[in-house]
Amino acid sequence: MEVSLDLLLNAVVSGVLLGGFYAAVSVGMAISFGMLDIGNIAHPAFIILGSFTAYILNERCGVDPIVAGIIVLPFFFLLGAGIYQVYHLAFERRGETAFIGLAFFFGILFIAEVGLILVFGVDYRFVDAPYIGPSLHLGFVDLPLRMLVPCLVSLVLIGLLQLFISRTFIGRAIHAVSQDAGALQLMGVRPSRVKLYAFSLSIATAALAGSCLIIIQPVEPSLGRDYIGRVFAVVVMGGMGSLSGMLIAAMALGIVESITATFYGPSWSPAVAFGFLLLTLAFRPAGIMGR
């Protein structure tokens, strides 16, 4: 196969943009699964929920999807808080392992998907925004704004989260709870309180990630499934709970997927993420940045 340079360069650039978006999708799970050890496989379902709230606000009130994501963010935070309370009472307090919790989140994923299908049907929904359509041209590299805007939103989101976790008291407490919950308890902090904040925060990111998703592509209720493998691959490759590692892993996945899609066809891209995941689990379960 002939590999032309500008095709490759375009594939890499769009891979970086795609990777930026994957980072927004994965950051919530990097917090919940990576830091708190809560295997929230329903995270992509919350992202789809975010896409649909953005769709409703955009369709009914003409709100920009990103703004819509910011508006519903507090509600997602509360939703996350409610779910964590149930999870905590049902599993953590009883000392159940994270494993049976997976079945709990699978149930949520299933209910969210079936519920959305009952309400909206299986049609693809999309939003209107001025930046969907036009592209920037730099030499022979195309930068579609539809991809660029979500990537920038994602980078801002992750930057803010990184600042929050490293600079504020509650952020450091989240870091502490991920390292040694028992020690935190000895310091007079209730780990479940800290986890409540962190988990709610992780669900809140799904609101913005959902807005980004529906900007990039039309959304239907079961689309979230495609992201379970990707999100998990990115979080594990990134070394669980490290936001910078997660960002690098997301970029790597985006670039490889984009190159595969350019040269072998887009139908193979979900298999790429899964291949990444299996290889990581087999050879470096601690992640590429792992200790």
Added chain:
Amino acid sequence: MGTKAFWLATTAAVLIVFAASRLVTNDYVFFAGYVVLQYVVLATAWNILGGYAGYINFGTSGFVGIGAYSTVVLHKLVGPPIPVLILVGGIVSGAIGLGMGYLTLRLRGVYFGIATLAMAIVVQTLVTNWDFVGGSRGVYIIRPAHVPFIGGYIQYLFLVMLVLAAVAVAAARTIERSVFGFGLAAIRDDEQAAEVSGVPTLRLKLIAISVSCGLMGMAGAPLPYYVTYLDPASAFNLGYTANTIAMPLIGGTASWVGPVIGAIGLATIQQVSTVTISSALNLLIVGVLLLICVVVAPNGIVGLVRGKRRRAGRGG
């Protein structure tokens, strides 16, 4: 129940159901009965790994789909009889389960769970893009109208699934009472302690996942002949996964009886409610039931009753 009594009872159950089915003239009963029996196989198979060893498999839909699509491939290439298709579907599915297990069962259970879910979705995507088996358009399977000595084809499929269900239940019961089964129980209760006591945990888990996924593939293999039109969305329906986790949890995961009770109960309710209410709402009910079961009674209804009794005994 003694081993002899179990075999007698199982054989009797198969014969009675078969004899009773000869008296039924309504074909719908066979269509519904097939689905119920299919769930008996799936729930029993899932429980070998999920109930005995405590490793939750979220990939049931994937293994059912693999079994179904291996049938489609063979049907297009050779067209062998159903028992051969079931065997091949079981082997392919079991081998893929073994490979998945080898990569993920050495890690913590959470990794295994998420990897199986991701596997099911990826295989669906690949089949959707595979033109030979019809891709996303799906594929039509033309089946004979009649089978000699048995009658209509759906009656034949019902019989096949009946035998498969008996085989699966017998296999689960045999495992449960063997040294192998005790090893799995030790893994479920405390994997580290089991490993230290000399239980070859990884090997036992790998055998369990091969048997479990193999049976799931076997249950999926006759599916193309049952539906006659198969598309990836129905073969890899996530409903299979939700149902096969919910059924043992409802019935109880500690013994072979639980999944059978759960499967017959839940699948029958679903068959009735699909006709009387609607199929989408029906899936929602399964999801809600699953959630309630996991939160309130993670050991199933059998476990809940046993726990109550134990507590009452201690109190008095």
